[in-house]
Amino acid sequence: MRWIKENSLALTFLVLFLLAVAGQAVAGLFHYNDEQTAQGGEPVSLWSYVASSSYAVNVAENWQSEYLQFFLFIVLTVWLVQKGSPESKEPGRAGRESDEEQRVGRHADPDSPRWARAKGARLWLFSNSLGLVMGLIFLLSWLAQSVAGHAAYNAQRLSGLRDPVTWGSYVTSGEFWDRSLQNWQSELLAVLSMVVLSIYLRQRGSPESKPVGAPHASTSVGG
Known part of the structure; x- marks a missing residue:
């Protein structure tokens, strides 16, 4: 329990x-x-x-837009800030931060992950592992969507007695990008809404919100 x-x-x-x-x-x-x-x-x-490809393309196109959202948010918040948002670092703290702030190398704590004490490629890989995995899942989902969508699209064309198209023609077609951008715009709007609305609105007890009594200008403060 x-x-x-x-x-x-x-x-x-x-x-x-x-x-x-x-x-x-x-x-x-x-x-x-x-x-x-x-x-x-x-x-x-x-x-x-x-x-079937019809089901696969519907699932994959949603997955790739979600992981694109997470990948962009994880990477962009390293360098970009939004004053007043608990989803952002404080202004003036943009960047990758020092080894001491990140508790890596000789600054690692006794209970820090083992790779936090490593050097070179292992430390770089662990330091960027979240963004790398989110980006990889996005790319794999995008590939799955393109393959399944290609099969579903050609099935529709054949049922209408039209010639099938190549994978390259499909991924540069309006059909493919219409499906993709429908999802991308909704995910990006959701992130924008979360970043901006969390400046002025509160949800008591949620770490995604500032404390109820926190000033609107306070940044990087969780409730």
Whole structure:
């Protein structure tokens, strides 16, 4: 029970994620079969739909936009600040900070991760591991979206008696970028809203908010 309590935030989001993925699969199946029937095709089973390019492209395009959001936010907040936002470092502290501030090398604490005491490539890799992994997941999700979207797009073209297109033609097409930019703009707007609204609004007890009584101009302060 203690382990569950200490990891309750991650576990809750994991359960919500699984429920959302399952719900998307069921809702997507109904929509897909409705279109199949309207076009004179045969409905498919849930497992056939989940294994299809139509389902894969819908999942992947959302994943890549989410990880793009996290990657940009992690990297840009190293150098850019927003006065008054708890999501930003204080003005004047932009940059990678000193080894002492980051507690690496000879400044590491006794309980610091082992790689925080390393030097050279290992220290660089660990120091940038969060951004690198988020960026890698974004690239892999983007690739998965492009491959699945290419297959789904060609299936639509063939059903309309049109010739299929190459992967290169698909990723430079309006179809691909319309799907991508629809998601990107919503994620970027969400980050902008969080950064700006957290200057003036509060959520008592949340580390994503400043304390209720904190001045609007206070920066990098969690509640």
